[in-house]
Amino acid sequence: MVNIRNLDPSASPLDYYGSELRRLREDAGLTQGQLGDIIFCAGSLVGQIETARKVPTRAFSERADAALVTGGVFSRLVGLVLRSQLPTWFQAYAEMEAKAAYxxxxxxxxxxxxxxxxxxxxDLLGVDHPDQVDELVAARLERQRILQREHPPALWVVLAEAVLHQEVGGREVMRDQLAHLLTFLDNSWVQVQVLPFAVGRHTGMIGSFNLLRSEDDPDLFYEEGYSQGHMTANPAVIRERSVGYARLQATALSLEDSARLIGHVMEERYGDQPKPDGRGVA
Structure with a gap:
């Protein structure tokens, strides 16, 4: 049954996307089912997106653009839609992250x-938001697109060694995640260091934090709390945390030694494990 729920296009980016999809589909003389056949999805999914009950993916948007000859309308809109799915308190940070040069x-x-x-x-997002996991994962993957730009930001990551051992999603998921980190070894724009357990106490023990630098905006410091994050451009905070970060970089393993440790943990902790009879299992 076709859903004819009326939308207020000004209510949200998702409502605007849905109303435009319906308008352009109807202008093309297609039913929801016919459009679904063209873009390889169920007509019910088209209906859910048109009524703002389902969040579109980038792949859906690109196929809809091609089918309806929109000139890229939905591919441009979907970024705004996905960002709107992020927690309200996080959206300001995501916007500044997307503009950051460093x-x-x-x-x-x-x-x-x-x-x-x-x-x-x-798996990580499903812990606290099992009913929104599809939307939140899509939004997170959308954030990652900044690394695929022609001119991506320079990203420097220092991971506590505990990150490698904290199992998320099971052994196979963790093995793939650590393997993914290793793919950045030859990426000149992404640097990954590991802060080993052997370091002992360090300035990062106050918790995780991010520093953003852009060409036109003030430097920003961001840290997450239990219920929401905190972002500030206070010069004193930026100075203190920048020095702290430099100390973390200096204390962490080199890029090459970090990659070796990641590879070691990946194989030793999450690789094939022998059965009692000595045969390996995946």
């Missing part, structure tokens, strides 16, 4: 969002 981050517990695999992100 991103420095220390992560004490999890892999930084821009370097997470889809499976890792899905």
């Amino acid at each position: 991103i420095s981050t220390f992560q004490a517990q999890v892999v930084y969002g821009l370097l997470q695999t889809e499976a890792y992100a899905r």
